[in-house]
Amino acid sequence: MRRREEMAQDARKTGPSISVTRRRMIRALPLLACPMAAGMAHVAHAAYADDASNAPVVMASSFGVAGDGQTNDRAQLQAAIDRSVGKTLVITGACRIDERGLDLRSGSRVRFAQGASIKLLPHDAAFYQIIRIWDVQNVVLERAMLDGSKELNAAPKDTRNGGYGMGISIAGSSNVTLMAPTTSECWGDGIYIANSYKYKGRFPSAIKVIGHRAYGCRRQGVSIISGSDILFEHPVWENIGGTMPSAGLDIEPNSNLDVLQKIRVVSPTTRNCRTGILMYLQELVGPIPKVIQIEITNHRDESAAVSPVNISGLELNGRIVKGRIVIDSPVWVKPRLAALRSENYDRVSGPEIVVNNQKIIP
Numbered sequence: 001m002r003r004r005e006e007m008a009q010d011a012r013k014t015g016p017s018i019s020v021t022r023r024r025m026i027r028a029l030p031l032l033a034c035p036m037a038a039g040m041a042h043v044a045h046a047a048y049a050d051d052a053s054n055a056p057v058v059m060a061s062s063f064g065v066a067g068d069g070q071t072n073d074r075a076q077l078q079a080a081i082d083r084s085v086g087k088t089l090v091i092t093g094a095c096r097i098d099e100r101g102l103d104l105r106s107g108s109r110v111r112f113a114q115g116a117s118i119k120l121l122p123h124d125a126a127f128y129q130i131i132r133i134w135d136v137q138n139v140v141l142e143r144a145m146l147d148g149s150k151e152l153n154a155a156p157k158d159t160r161n162g163g164y165g166m167g168i169s170i171a172g173s174s175n176v177t178l179m180a181p182t183t184s185e186c187w188g189d190g191i192y193i194a195n196s197y198k199y200k201g202r203f204p205s206a207i208k209v210i211g212h213r214a215y216g217c218r219r220q221g222v223s224i225i226s227g228s229d230i231l232f233e234h235p236v237w238e239n240i241g242g243t244m245p246s247a248g249l250d251i252e253p254n255s256n257l258d259v260l261q262k263i264r265v266v267s268p269t270t271r272n273c274r275t276g277i278l279m280y281l282q283e284l285v286g287p288i289p290k291v292i293q294i295e296i297t298n299h300r301d302e303s304a305a306v307s308p309v310n311i312s313g314l315e316l317n318g319r320i321v322k323g324r325i326v327i328d329s330p331v332w333v334k335p336r337l338a339a340l341r342s343e344n345y346d347r348v349s350g351p352e353i354v355v356n357n358q359k360i361i362p
Contacts, residue, residue: 055088055109060095067093072121074098081108091116099128099165104139111142119147124154126162126187129169133176135196142179144168148186150216150242155187163188163219163243172196173204180211183221189250190214190237194225195258203259205229218242220250221273226258231266238271246274248301251294256286260294260323267298275310276301276332282313282344285321292323292351299330307341308332311353314345323351333361 063080065073074097080089085107092113098121104110118130130146133139146167156162165187170176171194183190191212196202204227212235214221221237224230237248248270253260270276277296284290301308309327327340338360342353 055086057088057090058084060089060091061093065091065093065095067091067095067116069094069096069119072096072098074100074102077118078102081105081110084108091118094119096121097130099123099125101129101132103132103134104136104141106136107138108136109140109142110144112144116143117145117147120149120152122149122152122154125165126153126155126158127164128187129166129192130183130186131168132171133168133173134171135173135198135202136176137174139173139176140179141168141177141181144178144181144183146181146183146186148184148217150185150187150218153187157242159243161243165218166190166192167214167217168192170194170204170207172199172202173207175206176204176208178209178212180213181209182213184214184216186214186217186219188218188243189220189223190217191222192220192225193223193227193230194254203227207231208233210234212236213238214248215239219244219246221248221270222250224249224251224260224263225254226260227263228259228261230262231264232268233266234268235265236269236271237273238269240273244274245278245280246305247276247278248273249277251277251279251281253281253284255283256288256290258284259290260284260292263294265296265299267300268296269300269302270304270308271302272305273301274305276304276308277310279311279325280313281311281321281350282315285314285316285319287319289320290322292321292325294323294325295328296326296330297328299327300333301330301335302333304332304335307337308335310341310343312341312343312345314350316346316349321350325351325353327353327355327358329357329359330355331359331361335360 060080064076073095088109095118167183167186167190169192207230209232
């Protein structure tokens with residue numbers, strides 16, 4: 001297994017797909033979170049998002065972005081991003097880019113105008129990110145419309161592995177706000193949140209995603225691998241399938257070096273996924289004691305092929321993983337399983353699982 005920094009570099013290149021195991025793709029050492037620092041970060045995060053609306057506006061077209069649905073605009077878009085830090089960059093038109101993707105910077109504020117989009121050109125990469133938010137702070141991305149061009153991807157259609165083409169990848173960043181993003185037809189996940197690929201011990205924090213919609217992605221609508229103070233409000237994740245595990249949301253750490261603190265998901269809708277919300281926690285078990293804090297409120301699942309919620313894979317064998325996982329007021333429509341699915345989970349010593357006010361609509 002190659003070091004994760006090398007894998008991250010490969011993720012930004014145009015080479016062939018890389019075979020990696022789903023549960024061990026990302027490794028990083030977490031820092032102990034300070035409650036006071038987390039609170040201060042949340043305040044700064046909210047203030048920065050508000051300030052973004054008052055920033056000077058610059059048009060991406062002024063940097064030569066064609067937005068004509070044919071031209072490869074990647075280089076021009078990256079130049080626009082790099083030269084508009086501290087301003088609001090407005091993207092217009094139907095932009096096409098290659099699979100090398102785009103990097104946002106600390107202080108980036110990017111807004112998609114009505115009808116604007118970024119769609120990948122034909123490619124054969126199973127491992128890509130359309131937009132990377134890696135090791136940066138204070139980022140606002142508004143109304144991003146991202147299309148992974150699944151139908152134009154010549155990569156092998158592996159149903160068990162190879163689903164690492166991401167719409168938005170957030171790694172090791174803080175104070176990030178995504179407003180009404182849409183990620184469709186990605187080879188892997190709509191949004192992927194994990195520790196830094198470069199700086200050991202840097203986990204993402206103060207990540208706020210409002211009104212996300214993911215559809216037609218092969219692996220997940222969203223994956224949360226690691227992070228603290230992560231909020232999703234009113235997301236819709238639908239028609240997810242093509243490679244395992246095909247969940248609307250997958251909360252799945254890759255190692256004992258990840259963190260899952262203050263994860264909140266408010267009013268999510270999962271529709272036509274294999275599993276609505278999946279939590280597979282086994283890789284978190286290790287020598288470092290862990291505390292998990294996850295709260296899912298008002299989840300609505302429609303027609304999950306396997307189960308609306310699956311919380312599995314936590315065999316402690318003397319290790320310590322504590323905390324609480326709360327599923328509050330879920331509504332499950334036509335579920336194959338009427339109860340929460342949980343297998344190989346230490347209910348005695350592991351985090352408490354609480355399900356309140358469950359409603360089933362047959």
